[in-house]
Amino acid sequence: MLTTTTPAYDGLTSTFQRLHHLQHLQSIAWWDQAANMPPRGSDARAAALAEMAALMHRMRTDPQLRDGLDRAEQEPLSDLQRANLREMRREWWQSNALPESLVQRAQLATSRCEHAWRKQRPANDWPGFLANFREVLATGREEATLLAEQSGLSRYDALIDRYEPGMSCAQLDRIFGDVRQWLPGLIQRVVDKQSREPVIAPVGPFPIAAQRALCERAMRLLGFDFEAGRLDVSTHPFAGGVPEDVRLTTRFREDEFLISLMGTIHETGHGRYEQNRPRELLGQPVSRARSMAIHESQSLSFEMQLGSHPGFAGLLAPLVRESFGDQPAFEAGNLHRLMTRVKPGLIRVDADEVTYPAHIILRYEIERPLIEGEIEPEDVPALWDAKMGELLGIDTRGNFKDGPLQDVHWPEALFGYFACYSLGAMYAAQWFAAMRRQTPDLDASIAAGNLAPVFDWLRDNIWSAASRYTTDELAQRATGEVLNPAHFRAHLEARYLAG
Amino acid sequence: MLTTTTPAYDGLTSTFQRLHHLQHLQSIAWWDQAANMPPRGSDARAAALAEMAALMHRMRTDPQLRDGLDRAEQEPLSDLQRANLREMRREWWQSNALPESLVQRAQLATSRCEHAWRKQRPANDWPGFLANFREVLATGREEATLLAEQSGLSRYDALIDRYEPGMSCAQLDRIFGDVRQWLPGLIQRVVDKQSREPVIAPVGPFPIAAQRALCERAMRLLGFDFEAGRLDVSTHPFAGGVPEDVRLTTRFREDEFLISLMGTIHETGHGRYEQNRPRELLGQPVSRARSMAIHESQSLSFEMQLGSHPGFAGLLAPLVRESFGDQPAFEAGNLHRLMTRVKPGLIRVDADEVTYPAHIILRYEIERPLIEGEIEPEDVPALWDAKMGELLGIDTRGNFKDGPLQDVHWPEALFGYFACYSLGAMYAAQWFAAMRRQTPDLDASIAAGNLAPVFDWLRDNIWSAASRYTTDELAQRATGEVLNPAHFRAHLEARYLAG
Structure with a gap:
């Protein structure tokens, strides 16, 4: 055996390599569960996945791992190794910060709440939901308090940190406070402008096999x-x-093709990030995607910045015609108008690029005081309605199923997650602003079908960096500044109000 | 915690339950690898499966497991628990009997041989194959010697025992010696008879979507x-x-539908055995399928006894017509003649029910002396040719690719496996003979589409028993006798020579 000056670090890398291999089987089983598994297979699958989770949890909570992390800090590590050690410690922290008994109580509460929610949502049953959600929120608050004590962060910051390390309420208040000022007015102007731009609806059916090929x-x-x-x-x-x-x-519907096409383009952004994580480091935490917002910045770079670009609509138009035959709706300009139609609505996941942040700001403004104990679950519907009125001009009274019951995030206690969606949209706008500085003819290039400048920039600046840098460092290196929502506003104004 | 009089046994059941859950993930990953995985996923999948195999091997070779098995022997167990303990010990033995270094050498040798064989077979490269196969055989002989020393069985018996516990050369010599006497003559008579019975070939193409639905x-x-x-x-x-x-x-081919249809019926037999293993015992070794031959007796009960039954052809005929439109070839009698066409050929996996045992006897008569050191790999081609001549009247000189290179079993060192295919055919015939004694109008019932007597008998006698009894006990309880190849001969004569 070769002698090494980093025995503790080397031991850690082999532990994380083993975890990576086991995670592979876990990920394939999850995918299979969603894409293939017949209904009667679910109990056995749940038991198998629980066994694997318990096994991996034992590996991650083994006291030797903590010793290894502490000893590795003293070893002569390269910058890359030190970044990997930072990410190892982060993964260790996430498995070790909370007592097992609390984790189990929280899992029970979310599992009960989420299961009941599946029927309570279509039944518009807010009081039924409240009965379970109180326990979900109680364990969520307990987790926030414990994580805050150990990390020195505030309670809600400690929850955000699980998805978006380095992000804080202070930043979100500043960012969302700014967006809140200009967004309702912008939406109104876009809606007015689009009311004078008629759009032709595609005529179905659109056969599933042709949609899949497209x-x-x-x-x-x-x-x-x-x-x-x-x-x-x-x-x-x-x-x-x-x-x-x-x-x-x-997923496909015969009467519609644009939702699954744009959804696939969205997932392709996530997919290319994953496919291009640094190959030689796979298995080590430093190779992981940087954060949820950065992941979403990739899916939205693909779906919104590139996929909904007028030049890209010109590339899609002939493919759409080859798939479904020619119709007036498939003209490139009309296709682009279809992709960029703005309409305030009740449902976040159906929202367009312009109204989407309103849904996120609303959730952030309710979720944070919920966690911090300033409001209680029964206060949510009135707040929801007031904010939907302010931000989108929509009355939601009595409609719980398309209101606070619409998302799986609260029944599943994913507190701190929602912001990542809009942060991702803002980062994506910032990436494309940087690309345009580097490649001034970027828009012409996209329209000509040369997408290499986009992919090369993302590969060099985001994909290959993985978790080597903190999120702020990553943005700074890629664009010369940390997250700056002005790029998102400029993008919306350029796309939706110019011309 | 409740006190128990069987603490060691209880500890074992939870270990095997954990192994069962991990096996679940392994099985889904294997299936995915064969059915879905794109080519560049293979290295990561192999590494993940190797990690899992190593982890499970550590669990199975943990010295505490051996202690548990020994202590459980002394505990007051029910008959079912004792049967489970016997199967636990069998699983333990299979993981612990051979030294790790030999297992690794054997894996390296088979992996190298199998990989090269994929190209050597189409190239008819026997000398190239021999160079790798010598090492595969050497490690196979070492394994046989060590297993024989520890089990008290003969060397080849020790290899058979891995697939077919309780089976021995002495029995195979008696069974195959008997078949060898009457099979060549029977084949000749069937071929003569069928030469006077013209059969109409179906006319393709047969669209894949219609084949899948069929x-x-x-x-x-x-x-x-x-x-x-x-x-x-x-x-x-x-x-x-x-x-x-x-x-x-x-798998589907557009120009043929019967191969995939009958192949699917074959796999359905395996599938129903698995779907009907005793639900309350899943996770325990006693719930496993009894043996390879018994598993094959289920696939062949479905494909040959039931699926190729003239009454079942009558049930399939309308489905075939609905799938591909009407043609003369789809008349029930003609369909049955297509299913039961007998023709000596070079390839085992393409062989019909009548000539199949000749391929197995040939392999058994070569494999056994190979393992026992009576012949060497360079002796195989001459023996192969002589036996193909004796058994099927076919000249195979110089044709290695359709001769000893045709199967994956030898490159993969699956010595002792081949016999199970024909033992399965014999057990299947024995099951149906017993069913006919219990349900004298079985054939009319099948023709009328009432298959419940078949399924009920298999469920009650084979599926629900799983590994509760030894194979001989299972056959004895189900049919009143241990394996008796006379039923197979009677089945062939009744189906192929009567009328």
Whole structure:
């Protein structure tokens, strides 16, 4: 055996390599569960996945791992190794920060709440939901308090940190406070402008086989490697699998094709990030995607910045015609108008690029005081309605199912997650602003079908960096500044109000 | 915690339950590898599966497991618990009997040989194969010697025992010696008889989507539970997955439909055995399928005894017509003649029910002296040719690729496995003979589409018993006698020579 000056670090890398291999089987089983598994397979699958989770939890909470982390700090590590050690410690912290008994209580509460919510939502049963959600919120508050004590962060910051390390309420208050000022006015101006721009609706049906082929052609156009991934169908689209074998899913309806096409383009952004994480470091935490917001910045770079670009609509138009035959709606300009139609609505996941942040700001402004104990669950509907009125001009009274019951995040206690969606949209706008500085003819290049400047920039600045830098460092290195929401505003104004 | 009089046994059951959960993830990953995985996913998958295999091997070779097995022997166990303990010990033995260094050498040798064989077979490269196969055989002989020393069995018996516990050369010599006497003459008489019975060939193409739907209809007819399983496509058809979620595969060609239909019916037999293993015992070794031959007796009960029954051809005929339109070839009698056409050929996997045992006897008569050191690999081609001449009247000189290079079993060192295929055919004939004694109008019942007597008998006698009894006990309880190849001969004579 070779002698090494970093025995503790080396021991850690082999532990995380083993975890990586086990995670592979876990990820494939999750994908299979969503894409293939017949209903009677679910109990056995749940038991198998629970066994694996327990096994990996034992590996991550083994006291030797903590010793290894402490000893490795004293070893002569390179910058890359030190970044890996930082990410190892982060993963260790996430498995060790909370007492097992609290984790189990929280899992029970969310599992009960989420299960009941599936029927309570269609039944508009807010009081029924409240009965379970109180316990979910109680354990969420307990977790926030414990994480805050140990990390020195505030309670809600400690929850955000699980998804978006380095992000804080102070920043979110500043960012969302700014957006809140200009967004309602912007929405109004866009809606007014679009009311004078008629758009032709496509006429279905759109056969599923043709839709699938169209989605796969769009994925190829966007550089997805089908030798290292697939597209399948699931009820809730997602990007899963492993970096060496990325499994994207979508869903199809015969009467509509644009939702699944744009959804597939969205997942392709997640997929290419995963496919291009640094190959030689796979298995080490430093190779992981930087954060949820940065991941979303990739899916939104693909879906919104590139996929909904007027030049890209020109690339899609002939593919759409080849898939479904010619119709007036498939003219490139009309296709682009279809992709960029803005309409305030009740449902976050159906929202367009312009109204989406309103849904996120609303959730942030309710979730934070909920966690901090300033409001209680029974206060939510009135707040929801008031904020929907302020931000989108919509009356939601009595409609719980399309209101606070619409998302799975609260029944699943994913407190601190929502902000990442809009942060991702803002980062994506910032990436494209930087690309345009580097490649002034970027828009012409996209329209001409040369997407290499986009992919090269993302590969060099985001994908290959993975978790080597903190999020602020990553943004600074890539664009010369940390997150700056002005780029997002400029993007919306340029796309929706110019011309 | 409740006190228990069987603490060691209880500890064992929880260890095997954990192994069962991990095996679930392994099985789904194997299925996915064959049915879905894109090519560039293979290295990561191999590494993940190797990690899991190592982890499970550590669990199975933990010295505490041996202690537990020894202590449980002294505990007051029920008959069922004692049967479970016997199967636990068998699983333990299979993981602990051979030194790790030998297992690794053998894996290296088979992996090298199998990899090269994929190209050597199409190139007819026997000398190239020999260079690798010598090492495969050497480690196979070492394994046989060590297993024989520890078990008290003869060397080849010790290898058979891995697949077919309780089976021995002494029995195989008696069984195959008997078949060898009457088979060549029977084949000749069948071929003569069929030469006077013209058969109409179906006219393709047969669209893949229609073939898949036909296969799924046949599976439903055969009681496959699609709420707990699926049919997919892979290069080499197999029955995989887990008992709660059985994954069958087939493959399709546009110019032929009967091969994939009958192949699917074959896998459905394996699948129903798995779907009907005793639910309350899943996770314990006593719930496993009894042996390879008994498993094959289920696939062949479905494919040959039932699926190729003239009455069943009458049930399939309308489904075939609905799938591909009407043609003369789809008349029930003609369909049955197509299913039961006998023609001596070079390839085992393409062989009909009558000539199949000749391929197995040949392999047994070569493999056994190879393992026992009576012959060497360079002696194989001459023996192969002589035996193909004696048994099937076929000249194979110089044709290695359709001769000793045709099967994956030797490159993969699956010595002792081949016999199970023909033992399965014999058991299947014995099961149906017993069914006919219990249900004298069985053939009329099948023709009328009432398959319940078949399924009920298999469920009561084979599926629900799983590994509760030894194979001889199982056969004795089900049919009043241990394996008796006379039923197989009677079946062939009745189906192929009567009328």
